[in-house]
Amino acid sequence: MKTVLKIFAWVAGVLLFVVLAFVSFVLLKWDQKYDAPYPELSATSDSTMIARGKYLVYGPAHCSVCHNSMDKMEALERGEMLPLAGGMEFVFEPGTLRSRNLTPDEETGIGKLTDAEIARVMRYSVGADGRPLFPLMPFQNMSDSDVIAIISYLRSQEKVKNEIKPSEYSFLGKAILALGMIKPEGPIETPPTTIAVEPTPVYGKYLANSVANCVGCHSPRDLMSGAFIGPKFSGGLILEDVPGAPFITPNLTPDPETGVMANWTEDAFIERFRAGKVYENTPMPWSSFGNMSDVDLRALYRYIMSLDPVSNKVEKTPYMLEVGASE
Ligand code: HEC
Ligand code: HEC
Structure with a gap:
């Protein structure tokens, strides 16, 4: 009997050690930052490019519906081109992600981000601070010209002051990050410079x-x-x-x-x-x-x-x- 108890205590001890080691590993490691190249793309004030960017943002790329809060959805559905003030919450098991304010406001928006930082978010799925982003924005293989068009449009919007709380991760989300299951992901091949807009x-x-x-x-x-x-x-x-x-x-x-x-x-x-x-x-x-x-x-x-x-x-x-x- 005594031997059984000893074995039991030993196994429990090992298990506890493994659990504690994993928890400390997750807590130490989840906030790891990554490096990724900065695309050499810069915004322009060319009106054709800004118009293309606006089309993509409110149309096929649908940045507008994620980068606005829930109470704006009806207006967007009616076709109102509201500025991308952010605030949509994505609540799922790994945590609560909050879309950022993408208007040019310096304090709460993208005013302090460089064009290359925004382009890097789109091309490598990594935040300006180096945190890997959950795969909600798979724009890695978008053409240079369309990335430039979108950033140019974002810069042309009115500034909206709207502070968005940072995204938060549950323990599961932190474990996913600590284990490196979500990592920055780059393009599968060199993205096209431009793409012909035609029904092909x-x-x-x-x-x-x-x-x-x-x-x-x-x-x-x-x-x-x-x-x-x-x-x-x-x-x-x-x-x-x-x-x-x-x-x-x-x-x-x-x-x-x-x-x-x-x-x-x-x-x-x-x-x-x-x-x-x-x-x-x-x-x-x-x-x-x-x-x-x-x-x-x-x-x-x-x-x-x-x-x-x-x-x-x-x-x-x-x-x-x-x-x-x-x-
Ligand atoms: C965020 C997830 C999501 C994206 C992105 C998405 N779909 Fe869907 N799609 C759904 C879901 C969920 C349904 C079923 C519910 C519905 O019909 O709204 C659906 C339904 C459909 C249907 C069936 C509609 C019907 O009346 O039977 C078609 C066709 C379709 N999608 C095409 C597309 C195309 C083309 C794209 C890209 C331009 C696309 N979807 C992007 C989630 C998505
Ligand atoms: C399916 C929803 C969704 C779509 C579509 C989307 N975003 Fe996002 N975006 C998010 C969420 C959520 C975050 C916050 C992610 C986080 O904190 O991990 C974010 C964050 C960002 C950030 C900030 C990253 C950082 O450094 O913190 C930029 C820039 C951005 N998005 C640009 C865009 C652009 C440009 C488009 C359209 C081409 C777009 N997004 C489309 C959901 C979306």
Whole structure:
């Protein structure tokens, strides 16, 4: 009996040691900073570039819906071009992330950040202070010209003083950071200098993967690390951390049986985007995407229809079935 107790005490001691060592490791290491190159891109006052930046910010890149607080969503949905004063809270298990004020205010906005620092956020997913950012802004492969256009537009906005509290991480979030599961991520290859805006699959591929993040929501992913774990655009990602209900993303590939768009014509696709959201609280930024030009929507359609069909039946969540049925 005594031996059993001794072994038990020994095992408990080892376990306690391991737990304490892990906790201290996490607490010491979560706040680690990273280095990443500063892109040599600078803002311009060229009006065509500023107009392109504005289009991207309120349209395909949808910075506007994340970089404003919840109470501004209705106005944005009505088409008001509100300045990007920040304040949206993303509450999920790893913590509470708060989108920053992107107006040129010196104290509370991007007034004190350099163009290269902002470009680095977009290209390497790393904050100006070197902290790695959770993968909400996958703009790594955006063209030089579009990154410049966006920064130029941000600089041209009116200044709004709006102090945003820093993001906070739970113990799980800190453990993820300490273990280096979230790291700055750079472009997969040298990003294009410019990209031709025309209704082609090439431009559609660029929009879906490097600007509008269709790929990020409409693909199977590991929710902790964000890694892609199945065929891209085949849907099935469950989005839990949305007020209201869990959502699941449909399969966009042109599979005749399981792809949601397989039977849509190009015009039907455009009409669907002009019509806006069907589900209250849907995480898909329908209002921004509704601002997209016909050229951009045609390009997206032609790219999506050129993908290999993937058979993946996605069952709607109970909430989606309920709202869908009441239409
Ligand atoms: C899906 C939501 C979402 C979208 C879309 C989005 N952002 Fe963000 N952004 C955030 C959140 C959340 C943070 C705060 C991240 C943190 O603190 O870890 C942030 C932070 C930032 C920061 C500050 C990083 C730092 O140094 O602290 C910049 C700059 C920025 N975003 C620019 C943009 C631009 C430009 C766009 C559009 C091209 C954009 N964001 C689109 C959610 C978003
Ligand atoms: C933040 C996540 C997110 C992003 C980004 C996103 N989607 Fe979605 N999408 C969803 C969700 C969730 C649904 C199901 C709920 C709904 O229809 O609103 C959906 C539904 C759809 C549907 C089906 C609509 C219908 O009426 O059946 C299409 C088509 C679609 N998305 C295309 C796209 C395209 C194209 C892009 C990029 C331009 C995109 N999505 C970006 C989350 C997203």
